Amino acid sequence: MERIAMVGIVGYGVYVPRYRIKTSDIAEVWGEDGSKIGQNLGVFEKSLPGPDEDVATISVEAARNAIKMAGINPVDIGAVYIGSESHPYAVKPTGTIVSEAIGCSHNITCADFEFACKAGTAALQAAMGLVSSKMIKIGLAIGADTAQGRPGDALEYSAAAGGAAYLIGSKKPLATIEDTVSFTSDTPDFWRREGEDYPSHGARFTGEPAYFRHVGEGAALLFKKTKTTVDDYDYFVFHMPNGKFPIAMGKQIGVPKEKLEDSLVVRQIGNTYSGSAMIGLARVLDIAKPGSKIFMVAYGSGAGSDAFSITVEDAIEECRGEVPTVDDYIKRKTYVDYATYAKYRRKIKALA
Amino acid sequence: MNNRVAIIGVGINKFGELWDKNLMDIAYEAGMYAIWDAGISGADIDGMVIGNMSAGRFTGQEHLGALAVDMAGLGDIPAYSVEAACASGGAAVRQAYMAIKSGEHDLMVVLGCEKMSDVSQSEAMNTISVASDWEWEGTFGGTFPALYAFMARRHMHDYGTTEEHLALPVVKNHANAAHNPFAQFQSPVPLDVVMSSAMLAEPLRVLHSSPVTDGAAGLVVCREDLAKKYTDTPVIIEASDQRSDTLALHDRKSITTMSSVVTSTRCALKQANLELKDIDVLELHDSFSIGEIILTEDVGIAKKGEGGKALEEGITEIGGKFPVNTSGGLKARGHPVGATGVAQIVELVLQLRGDADKRQVDGAEKALAVNIGGTGATSIVHVLGR
Numbered sequence: 001m002e003r004i005a006m007v008g009i010v011g012y013g014v015y016v017p018r019y020r021i022k023t024s025d026i027a028e029v030w031g032e033d034g035s036k037i038g039q040n041l042g043v044f045e046k047s048l049p050g051p052d053e054d055v056a057t058i059s060v061e062a063a064r065n066a067i068k069m070a071g072i073n074p075v076d077i078g079a080v081y082i083g084s085e086s087h088p089y090a091v092k093p094t095g096t097i098v099s100e101a102i103g104c105s106h107n108i109t110c111a112d113f114e115f116a117c118k119a120g121t122a123a124l125q126a127a128m129g130l131v132s133s134k135m136i137k138i139g140l141a142i143g144a145d146t147a148q149g150r151p152g153d154a155l156e157y158s159a160a161a162g163g164a165a166y167l168i169g170s171k172k173p174l175a176t177i178e179d180t181v182s183f184t185s186d187t188p189d190f191w192r193r194e195g196e197d198y199p200s201h202g203a204r205f206t207g208e209p210a211y212f213r214h215v216g217e218g219a220a221l222l223f224k225k226t227k228t229t230v231d232d233y234d235y236f237v238f239h240m241p242n243g244k245f246p247i248a249m250g251k252q253i254g255v256p257k258e259k260l261e262d263s264l265v266v267r268q269i270g271n272t273y274s275g276s277a278m279i280g281l282a283r284v285l286d287i288a289k290p291g292s293k294i295f296m297v298a299y300g301s302g303a304g305s306d307a308f309s310i311t312v313e314d315a316i317e318e319c320r321g322e323v324p325t326v327d328d329y330i331k332r333k334t335y336v337d338y339a340t341y342a343k344y345r346r347k348i349k350a351l352a
Numbered sequence: 353m354n355n356r357v358a359i360i361g362v363g364i365n366k367f368g369e370l371w372d373k374n375l376m377d378i379a380y381e382a383g384m385y386a387i388w389d390a391g392i393s394g395a396d397i398d399g400m401v402i403g404n405m406s407a408g409r410f411t412g413q414e415h416l417g418a419l420a421v422d423m424a425g426l427g428d429i430p431a432y433s434v435e436a437a438c439a440s441g442g443a444a445v446r447q448a449y450m451a452i453k454s455g456e457h458d459l460m461v462v463l464g465c466e467k468m469s470d471v472s473q474s475e476a477m478n479t480i481s482v483a484s485d486w487e488w489e490g491t492f493g494g495t496f497p498a499l500y501a502f503m504a505r506r507h508m509h510d511y512g513t514t515e516e517h518l519a520l521p522v523v524k525n526h527a528n529a530a531h532n533p534f535a536q537f538q539s540p541v542p543l544d545v546v547m548s549s550a551m552l553a554e555p556l557r558v559l560h561s562s563p564v565t566d567g568a569a570g571l572v573v574c575r576e577d578l579a580k581k582y583t584d585t586p587v588i589i590e591a592s593d594q595r596s597d598t599l600a601l602h603d604r605k606s607i608t609t610m611s612s613v614v615t616s617t618r619c620a621l622k623q624a625n626l627e628l629k630d631i632d633v634l635e636l637h638d639s640f641s642i643g644e645i646i647l648t649e650d651v652g653i654a655k656k657g658e659g660g661k662a663l664e665e666g667i668t669e670i671g672g673k674f675p676v677n678t679s680g681g682l683k684a685r686g687h688p689v690g691a692t693g694v695a696q697i698v699e700l701v702l703q704l705r706g707d708a709d710k711r712q713v714d715g716a717e718k719a720l721a722v723n724i725g726g727t728g729a730t731s732i733v734h735v736l737g738r
Binding site for chain 2: 203
């Protein structure tokens with residue numbers, strides 16, 4: 001990839017449903033040791049969507065926050081791309097629902113993206129391309145999921161709901177995206193076939209040959225391309241399938257703990273899949289001082305990574321306080337028990 | 353025929369979850385190491401035996417004997433596949449031993465291999481479970497952790513064996529594996545970590561259990577008179593014995609002893625004109641830590657019921673009177689089921705040749721391996737000497 005023309009984030013917003021279930025409550029149902037599961041996974045509670053929430057509603061909420069923060073007119077948006085692996089329809093775009101709901105014009109291009117947990121950052125790269133080539137003024141890239149975990153499977157402890165929306169433009173960005181690279185291979189660590197309710201995974205195969213290889217290679221490529229090192233960045237954001245993987249990844253490439261800590265939203269809300277790294281980035285943008293440099297690597301099973309080098313601009317300070325922060329959403333919570341969770345997530349078969 | 357059988361080459365690959373290798377890659381690798389170690393050429397080999405438990409279910413491939421010969425480019429030599437559950441490797445060694453003893457073969461390659469990580473954990477568990485008495489055990493959920501848990505519970509009840517005793521083989525074997533570059537887990541594990549690891553089937557925990565492993569091991573064996581041509585340090589198979597028992601635990605008089613092990617050990621030692629006190633180093637089948645405790649008793653290192661105590665006293669540590677599982681055993685070297693019996697012999701040959709580096713037992717001259725199938729329905733014992 002050639003070096004890209006100046007593009008950046010002109011607005012961003014997140015949304016996390018208010019409902020939470022504690023991992024210890026899930027563990028109890030399956031006869032596991034709740035205190036150990038939380039510690040082992042680094043996930044203590046996870047978000048879940050209410051009965052009326054799905055990727056469309058989560059995306060709308062996040063996009064409205066992003067538009068309000070950016071102070072733009074939604075008719076200036078030229079592309080709406082939504083990355084998710086839980087689009088409400090198998091055929092029929094989520095993006096059309098969202099673009100109508102947020103007041104975009106009909107003169108836009110729109111598509112849904114799918115690449116496991118990195119569909120949102122793939123959408124972000126596509127929007128960057130359209131903006132930097134001047135095909136559009138502003139692109140909206142969203143990563144959102146209401147992730148599915150088979151009852152009793154290890155994934156059930158982390159599969160969560162939430163999303164983040166990023167408006168990509170070239171005018172007065174609050175953060176500049178200096179560069180992005182990707183690393184992609186055919187590595188089947190996690191999949192869901194047509195008609196299946198829950199994804200399958202290759203257990204430990206999802207680790208070393210999948211997550212760590214792809215995130216590590218993506219990071220190495222970006223360091224090389226930008227001629228930077230760990231020392232040049234103030235914050236690191238990695239995809240968070242659980243609380244352990246990003247920390248282990250950071251250790252592998254020598255990231256000091258304190259540079260990673262602020263992005264680790266997974267502990268309180270779980271793995272929001274396509275929303276995961278993008279919500280982590282939003283949490284850093286909520287607090288980072290102008291001039292700070294952020295290194296983000298998103299990961300999607302199957303497998304690939306998208307790495308981004310981002311610099312926070314002065315304009316960010318004027319945008320703050322307009323919309324709820326990631327922490328506002330993390331704090332806004334209502335606990336539910338497993339029975340309610342099962343009902344909301346339509347896991348009770350007789351309900352269908 | 354009075355000809356003795358010598359081991360003139362050994363090979364093993366690094367055990368682990370080998371995502372980027374297939375069954376034949378690892379079998380070929382271990383076989384080639386053994387061939388290089390022996391310094392022979394392909395034309396010297398007149399037969400091959402391959403031990404494997406369930407490649408058909410683990411990888412979809414059977415007919416491994418001919419495939420191995422094909423992959424190695426060894427032409428039209430005969431190849432024999434041998435299956436005896438977790439004792440498949442030991443059975444392969446014994447088949448080659450008998451074939452050479454009988455005069456039918458002169459120089460053979462023995463392989464043991466298993467590729468277990470290509471299927472899900474639950475499928476791997478189901479595949480292993482068919483080595484139990486499927487109709488009476490496996491089909492009712494009697495997985496091997498469950499069956500060994502029965503044995504452990506009874507041992508605790510009858511002899512006062514404690515949870516700490518159950519953890520001791522694990523701590524020892526991990527400490528040994530730290531010095532074995534081919535082991536799956538090369539790091540020590542403290543006692544408290546073993547004792548607080550997740551429960552599998554009470555009283556057995558995750559860390560009492562051998563792992564799912566991909567791996568292969570190989571030997572080159574030949575008539576003793578031919579061995580001199582290739583090496584100055586042949587290791588002699590001084591005895592080989594194999595015994596059977598009921599598959600189902602409930603058909604046995606006692607579930608705290610494996611009578612197949614008691615008999616095969618006694619017969620093998622007699623065959624070799626040795627007593628247990630003459631043995632300097634042992635590999636005992638520790639698919640579960642209670643297995644090592646029971647075998648420590650059944651081979652005669654400790655009295656029945658005192659296997660845990662023997663471990664406590666350090667008798668089976670390197671430097672003790674009877675070092676057991678210097679390789680790390682099944683627990684820490686890893687347990688690719690069909691490869692294990694061959695891997696045990698590889699370790700003992702290294703010990704007898706003085707090639708075991710930091711885990712070397714000083715001056716080891718005689719060695720004994722016990723390879724078990726199921727919960728002891730098959731026991732194969734080999735005695736080696738230099």
